[in-house]
Amino acid sequence: MAGRLKSFIDSEAASAIPLLGAAVLALVLANSPFAGGIKTLLDEKLTFSYGAIGLSKPLLLWINDGLMAVFFLLVGLEIKREVVEGELSRPSQVALPIAGALGGMAVPALVYAAINWGDPVALHGWAIPAATDIAFSLGLLAALGSRVPLALKVFLTTLAIVDDLGAIVVIAIFYTGQLSTEALAFAALCIAVLAILNASGVRRIGPYAVVGVVLWVSVLKSGVHATLAGVVLAMFIPLRVPGMVDEKRPAIHLEHALKPWSAWLIMPVFAFANAGLSLADLSLSTLIEPVPLGIAAGLFVGKQVGIVAGAGVLILSGAAAMPAGGSWRSLYGVAILGGIGFTMSLFIGTLAFQDPRYEAEVRLGVLAGSLLSALVGYLVLRSGRRD
Numbered sequence: 001m002a003g004r005l006k007s008f009i010d011s012e013a014a015s016a017i018p019l020l021g022a023a024v025l026a027l028v029l030a031n032s033p034f035a036g037g038i039k040t041l042l043d044e045k046l047t048f049s050y051g052a053i054g055l056s057k058p059l060l061l062w063i064n065d066g067l068m069a070v071f072f073l074l075v076g077l078e079i080k081r082e083v084v085e086g087e088l089s090r091p092s093q094v095a096l097p098i099a100g101a102l103g104g105m106a107v108p109a110l111v112y113a114a115i116n117w118g119d120p121v122a123l124h125g126w127a128i129p130a131a132t133d134i135a136f137s138l139g140l141l142a143a144l145g146s147r148v149p150l151a152l153k154v155f156l157t158t159l160a161i162v163d164d165l166g167a168i169v170v171i172a173i174f175y176t177g178q179l180s181t182e183a184l185a186f187a188a189l190c191i192a193v194l195a196i197l198n199a200s201g202v203r204r205i206g207p208y209a210v211v212g213v214v215l216w217v218s219v220l221k222s223g224v225h226a227t228l229a230g231v232v233l234a235m236f237i238p239l240r241v242p243g244m245v246d247e248k249r250p251a252i253h254l255e256h257a258l259k260p261w262s263a264w265l266i267m268p269v270f271a272f273a274n275a276g277l278s279l280a281d282l283s284l285s286t287l288i289e290p291v292p293l294g295i296a297a298g299l300f301v302g303k304q305v306g307i308v309a310g311a312g313v314l315i316l317s318g319a320a321a322m323p324a325g326g327s328w329r330s331l332y333g334v335a336i337l338g339g340i341g342f343t344m345s346l347f348i349g350t351l352a353f354q355d356p357r358y359e360a361e362v363r364l365g366v367l368a369g370s371l372l373s374a375l376v377g378y379l380v381l382r383s384g385r386r387d
Contacts, residue, residue: 015263016139022268023275030276063273067266069230076234077255096320101162103310105130108302112294125352127170129298131344134160137337149325175351183222190215194236274346277363295365300372303339333381339373
């Protein structure tokens with residue numbers, strides 16, 4: 001278990017490199033003569049049709065609804081594995097990061113809501129600062145090496161996984177549009193077929209993938225956000241198969257197959273499409289507008305306060321122990337890194353606001369809060385004692 005967990009941490013940390021490169025490239029191009037061409041490309045409509053079924057969407061939405069569904073499939077597979085046989089299956093180990101995650105979701109949302117209380121439209125973005133980007137946060141922890149004990153890395157990894165699960169629930173409940181009962185019926189039929197495949201002992205991934213594509217289209221047409229189809233599909237792909245070695249188990253095999261695509265294509269493409277921020281019409285005063293300020297303050301202040309408060313209550317009450325080798329200082333530093341929201345925060349921002357005028361404000365708030373959390377968290381942990 002320890003070896004597999006270390007491998008997971010290392011792989012997530014490595015995925016921060018192409019993600020960072022794509023984000024930097026997006027920012028550079030958004031402030032270059034190529035900005036107009038990039039926007040035209042992302043607005044270009046792509047149409048796919050089969051018989052009476054047709055989908056016509058701008059390239060940006062194919063990325064956010066399509067590619068991100070594959071990312072959420074990977075997230076679902078990781079959550080399923082952790083719940084069934086990983087860190088989330090051990091009550092004695094999971095209480096502390098769950099408490100930290102709950103605090104780290106609730107307090108940032110409250111901070112954002114307090115700053116935007118007078119604007120009912122802006123309040124739709126309350127969940128934007130409630131997310132932690134696992135790739136960037138673990139990437140920084142990897143760069144710190146032995147200054148951060150393995151137990152604290154496990155704490156942040158588990159917290160981020162619970163955070164992802166919370167984000168999925170939030171998207172399903174609060175960011176769902178008008179519902180189509182016909183499309184929902186098709187989606188329910190697809191879920192029933194997936195359940196039958198699983199119960200019948202089907203181990204090949206192909207049949208699940210075919211039904212998964214139909215499920216994705218049905219969910220997309222239903223008004224529920226299409227990325228949730230990836231999570232549902234993950235729940236039915238077999239994980240425990242008697243007599244089958246780990247690497248051959250369908251869920252494990254698919255997870256390992258998707259990781260490189262997610263790290264080197266899906267997430268960088270998403271970052272490139274959504275992180276571009278033109279600085280031409282922005283000033284320091286823009287950052288103190290309610291939406292960007294609420295996001296940045298939620299990520300930098302709300303996250304660290306929420307995580308430390310949630311975990312601290314359990315530690316001080318004796319209900320849970322400080323992670324082995326950790327201290328209040330190092331726990332605080334890790335909590336600050338929890339404010340790196342980036343990927344999931346940007347994604348929730350695309351769901352929260354349909355009005356394009358909020359696009360730059362969301363990106364500014366997410367980038368400012370995440371960058372500040374990364375810098376301060378790194379300095380706090382870097383100045384600590386090396387083991």
